[in-house]
Amino acid sequence: MSTLHVLSHSPFGDDRLSSCLRLIGSADALLLCGDAVYALQPDSAPFFALQDRTIKVFVLDEDAQARAIDIPDWAEAVDYPAFVELSIHHDKVNSWL
Amino acid sequence: MKFAIALFSAAHAPSSRRALLFAQAALAGGHQIVRLFFYQDGVFNASDAVVTPQDELDLPKQWRAFISEKQLDGVVCIAAALRRGVLNEEEARRYQRNAASVSAPWELSGLGQLHDAVQDADRLICFGGA
Numbered sequence: 001m002s003t004l005h006v007l008s009h010s011p012f013g014d015d016r017l018s019s020c021l022r023l024i025g026s027a028d029a030l031l032l033c034g035d036a037v038y039a040l041q042p043d044s045a046p047f048f049a050l051q052d053r054t055i056k057v058f059v060l061d062e063d064a065q066a067r068a069i070d071i072p073d074w075a076e077a078v079d080y081p082a083f084v085e086l087s088i089h090h091d092k093v094n095s096w097l
Numbered sequence: 098m099k100f101a102i103a104l105f106s107a108a109h110a111p112s113s114r115r116a117l118l119f120a121q122a123a124l125a126g127g128h129q130i131v132r133l134f135f136y137q138d139g140v141f142n143a144s145d146a147v148v149t150p151q152d153e154l155d156l157p158k159q160w161r162a163f164i165s166e167k168q169l170d171g172v173v174c175i176a177a178a179l180r181r182g183v184l185n186e187e188e189a190r191r192y193q194r195n196a197a198s199v200s201a202p203w204e205l206s207g208l209g210q211l212h213d214a215v216q217d218a219d220r221l222i223c224f225g226g227a
Contacts (some may be wrong), residue, residue, distance in 0.1 A: 095225065
């Protein structure tokens with residue numbers, strides 16, 4: 001049983017990302033979209049928090065591009081068709097509204 | 098694969114656009130959308146009264162075109178809609194308001210429609226917030 005966690009809020013504005021990382025399972029994955037892509041801001045606390053974990057991190061490519069965020073090699077850029085496939089690949093999708 | 102999609106944010110929120118793009122990608126990928134449910138501020142996506150600035154994406158218009166063209170079930174939570182002044186003709190008449198702004202293909206109905214859609218679908222995907 002795996003869950004795709006979808007985050008859309010900036011990690012610099014609330015605790016959603018840290019709450020998510022506290023309960024995310026090893027088979028789960030994280031999809032960053034909207035302002036949540038700021039978690040990949042180089043040399044920031046959220047960046048290191050994600051880098052240090054072995055969970056799979058996906059990033060909605062157009063949201064990263066719109067914010068001039070480079071995607072590190074340990075994360076994977078996805079488009080909307082890939083987002084749909086990710087939601088199928090996992091048993092549940094949990095959006096951190 | 099059958100999807101139920103719930104949207105919690107108003108038309109001007111980026112998450113509403115993501116919901117539309119996800120829905121379009123799901124259908125393009127050969128999947129089915131059993132229902133689109135518009136809850137909380139998501140009800141504003143169904144309002145004909147929204148006027149979007151000319152240089153911005155007109156999401157209520159795009160939702161309307163998408164739902165009509167693909168003949169989808171676009172359900173607006175009636176309780177969330179009433180408290181936000183998003184009424185169809187029937188509700189405007191019932192509450193003596195001169196402010197109907199929801200029409201076909203949209204339908205006002207209860208939260209049970211979300212529950213029902215989740216039972217039928219393989220995945221529930223929620224969009225909202227930022």
